[in-house]
Amino acid sequence: MTLYDWLNVALRDLAPAAQERMTAEYHAHVQDAMTGGLTEPEAVATLGDPAQVNRALRRTYATDQELRNGQGPKVWWLMLLLVAGYGLSALWFEQAVEAVAAATALVLACLAWVLVRSEPRPVRNLLLATTGPWLFNFTLWLGWSVQAWLGDPPSFGAILWLLTVLWVVWLVDTMQQARRMRRTLTLGGRA
Structure with missing residues (x-):
């Protein structure tokens, strides 16, 4: 799985600010792992299951819908x-x-x-x-x-x-x- 595909699942529906912040952090993590000799799919695999990461991030950050609720x-x-x-x-x-x-x-x-x-x-x-x-x-x-x-x-x-x-x-x-x-x-x- 590519980092782009993983991020699409892991950051789905989060508010844009949270998506930007987490994209930068996960991208840096994958870059560090690739510098250490892993391929991109191997580095992405170290991030874990993207659906579980999404659930954890939703407990920490608001979704876009929550911020737009009027x-x-x-x-x-x-x-x-x-x-x-x-x-x-x-x-x-x-x-x-x-x-x-x-x-x-x-x-x-x-x-x-x-x-x-x-x-x-x-x-x-x-x-x-x-x-x-x-x-x-x-x-x-x-x-x-x-x-x-x-x-x-x-x-x-x-x-x-x-x-x-x-x-x-x-x-x-x-x-x-x-x-x-x-x-x-x-x-x-x-x-």
Whole structure:
């Protein structure tokens, strides 16, 4: 297998900055091996299975699609509208606990916006796309939790614990994705 063929598989779908960086590193490795007396196919074979290398690189760097994802602001604003609508409907039906939960979520939304606005656009889009649904989820959870605390638990009370577990999973996954994006953007000088 030639280095060109190996690189096509190993670097497939990675962001351009990661592809450029890794191409230079693998090319230098193959050149060093060929200087040591190996042929190109032998030198390329020392790089390992390109599909496995691709999986490992995707755990380290973001893909081109991840960096181009622009869903953050759309999802963010839709979820804020849902939270505000939920809060207004709670006021209309005189459900003070749910209205306060929605107001609390909107205050947290303002704080989240302040925290993510300085991030590079791809990272900000990821964080907003994840935080929007979390805020709506939090609104429901807070209302149900306060109801349970006041002695009127919802009939599906076990969901209160399940939602907190879901938040931890969301947080871990989102932070891993954001770290990969920041690392990739740093390679291209866009961070």
